[in-house]
Amino acid sequence: MIARLLLFLSCSAAMALDDFRPMVTEAITKGEKKIVIPAGTYRLAPVGGEKCVWSLHDLKDLEIIADGVTLISTKLTRALAIDACSGVTLRGLTVxxxxxxxxxxxxxxxxxxxSWIDVKLHAGYPRQPYSRIDVVDPATRYRKKGMPFLWGTKAELHGDDTVRVTLKxxxxxxxxxxxxxxxxxxxTDGIPHALSIEHCSSxxxxxxxxxxxxxxxxxxxxGDGKTAYLGCRVVPGPIPDGASEARLLSTSWDAMQTKTVRHGPRVEDCEIREAGDDSWSVQSADFMVLKATGNTLVIACRDEYTIGVESSDRLKTRIGGPEAxxxxxxxxxxxxxxxxxxxxxxxxxxxxxxxxKVSPKCLEVTLDQALPVKPGDSLYSPDRMGNGFAFLNNxxxxxxxxLIKAAGRIEGNILDTPHALVVCPELPDKAAAGIDGLVIRKNTIRRSGWFCAAPWSAQAGxxxxxxxxxxxQLxxxxxxANLVIENNTFEDCSGPNLAITSARGVKVSGNHxxxxHHDKPDGTGGSYGIASNAVIWTTQCEDVEMKDNPITEPGPFCGEQVVEKKP
Incomplete structure (x- = not known):
């Protein structure tokens, strides 16, 4: 079968194939389990009223080799959707x-x-007044040091090549x-994200x-999760035709995000550069109890875009609490x-x-035993958090x-000039949350805390x-619970290098x-009393062990180096 398929593919390549989708569909229909797409650049758009350029649905144990293949979507909508698939491998594709x-x-x-600026657009880039703006240092071609949050901008085109951006x-x-x-x-008639994976496994x-x-x-x-991202890249593309300036941006929003899967992903040897928002996150949300009758609950997820929980998933109110x-x-x-x-x-x-404030969609769930909850209480599912993820050598x-909202392993990564590595449930005060068993080891974080000051946020450090x-209040x-933070290196970071709250059972050792504090801290965390001049700062924690965490060459903005406030 593979030999016949390769012959078909070589003939297709000889005919200067301009759309690989019919060939892939035919191979799938024939039951082929290994499909090689001819190398080349394919300019494609959705067909037949669809909103996605290319879709793979309900496939099992299939390998698609797309080495040297670039899919260029000619419409601002989803390029590839993978849905309800298991055991599928995709290799080499560029979008x-x-x-x-x-x-x-x-x-x-x-x-x-x-109150406004004029931006003269570079040759070869769209003449569009997009309003989501990042300010970039011309020397580093990276977000400008000290840049604030630029929310609420308005943009309009002035002439052929200038955008006026207005914000106080x-x-x-x-x-x-x-x-x-x-x-x-x-x-306006498209859907976001370049590549989506929904309801999939392995x-x-x-x-x-x-x-x-x-x-x-x-x-x-x-879905079940267990996705492996190996050697993947989210990076700016080549200089466009007619342009002389390199791209400043890759994605408009997050580079990569995983949420509400049963088993977290393995992200290894990947590269992420110049994304418009978060670099990588593993996300989850809680569930509000709206009705309780014995062992039957009506619940609603705080995230309105997820299906919520499935049969065999667990629900609980806290770490160590009862679950059903x-x-x-x-x-x-x-x-x-x-x-x-x-x-x-x-x-x-x-x-x-x-x-x-929860989703308008409700779920009625029957449990194997009743939980001591009432309307207004919150639950979380340890089976819909992406627990067990591994983020390695990226x-x-x-x-x-x-941004981390699950338990797993973060090891061997280099984070160069990020906003921060943040572990936070990002939920209201009484919402249920529990992250138990997170390991953060042998990472290097360089030059954090340089832009987007947020005194109103507890995400300091x-x-x-x-x-x-x-x-x-924290x-x-x-x-x-059961946090391990060991053998990490923090270099040239402004503000707190390590801030920990709300934890029970923490080991902090061997970090350098x-x-x-050679740069003036930006005050993030100030409204929560987080000391911006501390190197290590903890409060509302129990059973914390700290040892062998040397601090080398502290700068002029450093105060008390280690601050441990008891709960």
Whole structure:
């Protein structure tokens, strides 16, 4: 079979194949288990009213070799969707977009009151007034040191090649000569993300490259998980035709994200550069109890885009607390859930990011035993967090976070000038959360804490393990348990190098803090009382062991080096 397929492929290549999708579909229909796509650049768009350029659905034990293959989507929508597949391997594919989902240029004018800037667009980049902006240092071609959050910008095209970006105070950072990237999401009739993996099990992406994306580069959600990302790259693509300036950006949003899978991924030997938001994250959410009748609950997930939990998943309120297993589930609307009037009223009036702000989609779940919960209580599922992930030997030069909401292993990575490595459930004060058994070992974090000050956030520190509560309070011990932080190297980081709260059972050993606090800290964490001039700062923790953590050449902004505040 493979021989016949290779003969077919060689004939296709000889005929200058301009669309590989029919060939792949035919090979799948014939039952082939190894498909080799001829090398080349394919400019493709969705067909037949679809919103995705290429889809792989309900496949099992299939290998697709796409070495030397570049798929250029000619529409700002999803390039590849892999859905309900198991045991599938994809090797070598590169994804890019034309038109690009971003543009870039140089700041040529600043308002006297700093309320707007003019960005003259570089030749060869889209003439579009995209408003999601990053300010870039022309010397480093990287996010400008000290850049604030630039939320709420407005952009409009002035003439043929200039975008005016308006936001109070933007000219304080975006001075004349500064570079800027301006990006967007999908087209109005498209969907975001370059590559999606949904409801899958045991997939392998080997040597897959994402050069740009109208949204995230790779999004994996729901399903059994166990995905392996081996030697994958999310990096800026080549200089566009007609351009002389290299790209400033890869993806518009996160480079890679995994959420609500049963088993976390293995991400190894990957490279991430210049993403528009977080570099990599493993995400989860809690479930609000809306109705409780014996061992039957009606629940709603805080994340409205996920299917929630499945049969055989567990639910619990806290680490070490009682848990029950789902034996049956069905989806229903709020109207069909016959909720009490007071519950409906709280849901209806819930502000954004508040305790009662949950998905309008409900789940009725039957448990193997009753849990001591009532409407308004929160549950989490240790089987929908991506627990067991491994993030190993990856190289990151991107200004967003590595964001962790699960237990697993982070080892051997280099994070060069990131916002931070953050471990945080990012949930309201009373929401259930539990991260038990996270290991962070032999990583190098360089030059963190240089931009996007956030005094209102508890996510302070080059390595920040924190859980915020209401009224600028930090949550008590028990959100995190059994943490191991050992043999990591922190170099030239500003602000706290290591901040830990809300944990029980922490081992911090063999870490080396080199030249901390040579730059003035930006005050992130200030509203929670996190000391910006400490090297190591902990509070609301129990059973903490610290040993052999040398601090070398502390700078002039360093105060008390190690601060341990008792709960």
């Amino acid at each position: 890019d977009y034309d038109p690009l989902p971003f543009t870039q240029g140089t700041v040529t004018a600043v308002a006297e009151d700093k 105070g933007i000219g304080n950072t975006a001075t004349v000569g500064t570079l800027a990237s301006l990006n967007t999401g999908p087209a 997939l392998t992406l080997r040597g897959v490259t994402i050069h740009s994306a109208p949204g995230m580069g790779i999004l994996e959600c729901d 297993t789902i034996t049956a589930r069905r989806g229903l609307s709020r109207a069909g859930a016959t909720l009490d009037a007071d519950v409906l009223a709280k849901l209806k009036d819930a502000p954004q990011w508040s305790e009662w 190289r990151i030069h991107s200004s967003g976070r590595v 080059a390595l920040s393990i924190t859980a915020a509560g209401d009224a600028q 949550r008590p011990p028990g959100v995190f 803090f080199i030249r901390p």
